[in-house]
Amino acid sequence: MNQLDGVFGALADPTRRAILARLSSGDLTVGELAAPFSMSQPAVSRHLKVLESAGLISRSRRATARLSHIEPEPLKEASDWLARYRRLWEGRYEQLDELLETLKASAPDGAARSEGDVP
Amino acid sequence: MTTRTVAPLKVIAEPGMPFVGSERTFDAPRDLVFRCWSEPDLLRQWLGPKRLTMRIDEWNFRDGGRYRYVHVDDDGTEYGFHGVFHGEQSADRMTQTFEFEGAPGHVSLDRLELVDLGGGRTLVRTHSVYQSVEARDAMVDSGMADGMEQGYQQLDALLADLGKR
Numbered sequence: 001m002n003q004l005d006g007v008f009g010a011l012a013d014p015t016r017r018a019i020l021a022r023l024s025s026g027d028l029t030v031g032e033l034a035a036p037f038s039m040s041q042p043a044v045s046r047h048l049k050v051l052e053s054a055g056l057i058s059r060s061r062r063a064t065a066r067l068s069h070i071e072p073e074p075l076k077e078a079s080d081w082l083a084r085y086r087r088l089w090e091g092r093y094e095q096l097d098e099l100l101e102t103l104k105a106s107a108p109d110g111a112a113r114s115e116g117d118v119p
Numbered sequence: 120m121t122t123r124t125v126a127p128l129k130v131i132a133e134p135g136m137p138f139v140g141s142e143r144t145f146d147a148p149r150d151l152v153f154r155c156w157s158e159p160d161l162l163r164q165w166l167g168p169k170r171l172t173m174r175i176d177e178w179n180f181r182d183g184g185r186y187r188y189v190h191v192d193d194d195g196t197e198y199g200f201h202g203v204f205h206g207e208q209s210a211d212r213m214t215q216t217f218e219f220e221g222a223p224g225h226v227s228l229d230r231l232e233l234v235d236l237g238g239g240r241t242l243v244r245t246h247s248v249y250q251s252v253e254a255r256d257a258m259v260d261s262g263m264a265d266g267m268e269q270g271y272q273q274l275d276a277l278l279a280d281l282g283k284r
Contacts, residue, residue: 089128099155100155104147
């Protein structure tokens, strides 16, 4: 599994997205993260492990508690990758939109042509 | 007169799966859309990136027929693509293999379906299968091929969650 799959796999779960959203306002302990969810701390810890192995968070120690910290870089990479794909095909399809408009305007009966009639 | 509806491109993919799909609606009848995919003179006018010239060397649009086209840069650099059409080619289903000559042997199997939505509108649906997830991602990263996205919805959802903060 490559890094992007790890990122998307981690993001596929709504609890993990909610955890990331909460971490976007600042670092939190497992206990603080578990509080709003009807979920045990070990269950939250399992989600944090998935997020950590995807590189979406890092963890450090504060006294006896482990703090989770959001790492924005993999998210940026994922969104850049999606943006490249989208740009590529949206660009092509906008050109196709233009061509179709031209064809409709210049040959209103163009659509009547047989589908098998290909050079 | 037609009212131009901007239909966003929908991209479908799942983490860890070497597939990519997309859907996009066009404000034109199916036969016309089919011609734009199947006639080289029309295909050439939209498939290539705007800054590149597209040249179609071979286009044998039938079962077992081969195609090859090239995108040419300003400085003459050529990016070649080729493959073979499989099965009867129609607006219902066009199937072909696809290979970027910059990565020989990394072949995808691409299917295209055109759905008549009525009212002169057509849905274009694509589905591509790669040999591995890495190959799929590399296709997108090369910026030249039918790569795919995965998990747009997850990212959208996350961005929405983040936006609420």
